[in-house]
Amino acid sequence: MNDYRQLATDVVAELKRQGADACDVFVANTTDFSTEVRLGRIEKLEQSISKGLGMRVFKGGAMALTYTTDFADKSVKSIAAQALDIVKVSNPDEFNGLAPRESLGVYDGKLMLFDESIASIPTDRKIDMAREAEEIGMKSDKRITNSNTAGWSDGTYQVTLATSDGFVGQYRTTNAGLYVGLIAEEGGVKQTDSWYSFQRYANKLLTPKEVGLEAARRVTSKLGARKVKSQTVPLVVDPTMAQRMIGAFFGAASGRSVYRKSSFLVGKLGEAIASPLVSIVDDATLADGPGCRPFDAEGVKSSRVPFIEKGVLKSYLCDSYSSRRLKMPLTGTTNRGYQGGPNIGASNLFLMAGDRDPKDIIKSVKSGLYLRTMSAQGFNPVTGDFSHGATGHWIENGEFAYPVQEITIAGNVITAFKNITAVGNDLKFRAGGVASPTLLISEITVGGA
Numbered sequence: 545m546n547d548y549r550q551l552a553t554d555v556v557a558e559l560k561r562q563g564a565d566a567c568d569v570f571v572a573n574t575t576d577f578s579t580e581v582r583l584g585r586i587e588k589l590e591q592s593i594s595k596g597l598g599m600r601v602f603k604g605g606a607m608a609l610t611y612t613t614d615f616a617d618k619s620v621k622s623i624a625a626q627a628l629d630i631v632k633v634s635n636p637d638e639f640n641g642l643a644p645r646e647s648l649g650v651y652d653g654k655l656m657l658f659d660e661s662i663a664s665i666p667t668d669r670k671i672d673m674a675r676e677a678e679e680i681g682m683k684s685d686k687r688i689t690n691s692n693t694a695g696w697s698d699g700t701y702q703v704t705l706a707t708s709d710g711f712v713g714q715y716r717t718t719n720a721g722l723y724v725g726l727i728a729e730e731g732g733v734k735q736t737d738s739w740y741s742f743q744r745y746a747n748k749l750l751t752p753k754e755v756g757l758e759a760a761r762r763v764t765s766k767l768g769a770r771k772v773k774s775q776t777v778p779l780v781v782d783p784t785m786a787q788r789m790i791g792a793f794f795g796a797a798s799g800r801s802v803y804r805k806s807s808f809l810v811g812k813l814g815e816a817i818a819s820p821l822v823s824i825v826d827d828a829t830l831a832d833g834p835g836c837r838p839f840d841a842e843g844v845k846s847s848r849v850p851f852i853e854k855g856v857l858k859s860y861l862c863d864s865y866s867s868r869r870l871k872m873p874l875t876g877t878t879n880r881g882y883q884g885g886p887n888i889g890a891s892n893l894f895l896m897a898g899d900r901d902p903k904d905i906i907k908s909v910k911s912g913l914y915l916r917t918m919s920a921q922g923f924n925p926v927t928g929d930f931s932h933g934a935t936g937h938w939i940e941n942g943e944f945a946y947p948v949q950e951i952t953i954a955g956n957v958i959t960a961f962k963n964i965t966a967v968g969n970d971l972k973f974r975a976g977g978v979a980s981p982t983l984l985i986s987e988i989t990v991g992g993a
Contacts, residue, residue, distance in 0.1 A: 651845055
């Protein structure tokens with residue numbers, strides 16, 4: 545990949561020459577590969593290269609954003625001139641501006657960002673791994689009758705940032721993923737499910753056999769699913785669903801959501817919003833985390849941000865704008881694409897592990913629900929209320945009794961998290977930068993027959 549630090553620095557100088565009070569330039573360039581197979585045959589084989597340069601310009605308290613994918617000198621200067629024209633007619637805002645100079649920097653600890661070995665994996669091998677995962681999954685149980693697809697993907701992403709305050713930084717990351725989706729049938733009823741592995745380093749991925757067998761286990765475990773009566777019961781939350789729940793807290797803690805009064809965490813700073821067993825951290829310095837980075841999208845030096853500690857909301861997550869607007873500390877938790885400005889975004893977001901074995905958590909439940917999936921719709925970020933369609937397994941006397949479907953779970957996120965009575969010791973980043981261990985919520989409303 546090209547080194548774009550000089551380009552970004554030159555564009556900053558050009559924007560200043562044309563009259564900007566302050567500015568930053570963000571360059572992103574990516575290479576992506578993906579393949580999909582179904583029933584052993586290749587259905588997709590794609591490779592792409594893309595790049596873009598975004599400019600953020602401040603003048604007289606106003607801000608303008610422009611971007612280009614043409615890095616020729618003439619084009620870049622033209623876009624810079626357009627940015628200055630736009631900012632002249634934009635509304636001033638006293639909270640606009642770059643991140644404070646003293647917050648800028650590059651984390652100098654060890655971070656596992658780039659896996660050189662991914663580039664040397666032959667295309668045939670990538671296709672074979674997808675085929676192997678699919679074949680192993682389908683052959684593991686005669687009730688598995690079809691495939692939704694299996695696939696491999698990998699990519700390289702480079703970020704370059706330069707600001708008029710003198711910050712210049714660049715880093716590269718890699719990613720690789722393997723997945724398979726299967727269809728099983730019994731008694732004329734079909735079920736679908738999948739499994740996946742996604743990491744920055746290829747050698748940290750699950751093997752094709754592990755991915756295929758887990759997909760098979762999950763889809764066949766749904767066969768024979770039934771409804772249950774509406775009731776209030778304990779809820780054991782699978783880690784893949786628990787990570788979605790903590791994502792809701794991250795979004796609600798965004799400074800922008802808070803000052804817009806569109807968050808269920810407005811006015812709750814310093815309050816207990818969850819069980820004392822719950823601590824949620826965003827840690828960009830986690831060395832082997834899939835979301836680690838040396839600086840955020842504003843050039844703020846990466847750090848560990850424990851925004852919920854032992855159930856208490858300790859801080860909101862602030863970019864430079866919301867930091868100034870809320871008069872709160874900057875947290876360095878922003879992401880960005882070249883087409884827009886910085887937004888609050890997770891790096892390595894996780895609920896800290898507890899000391900309970902997940903099997904023991906399940907054994908502790910006399911009668912209740914193990915939550916496996918829930919629909920994407922049904923959450924109100926302003927109130928924290930939720931009502932999701934769900935599937936899972938019914939627990940009787942500490943054992944899985946039968947799979948359940950066509951049910952709903954409903955409640956309020958804060959109430960549910962205050963009712964957490966056990967946290968598992970099975971924290972693991974399975975796919976991307978959000979993770980949680982198994983959770984036990986003492987009661988939840990299940991809607992059924």
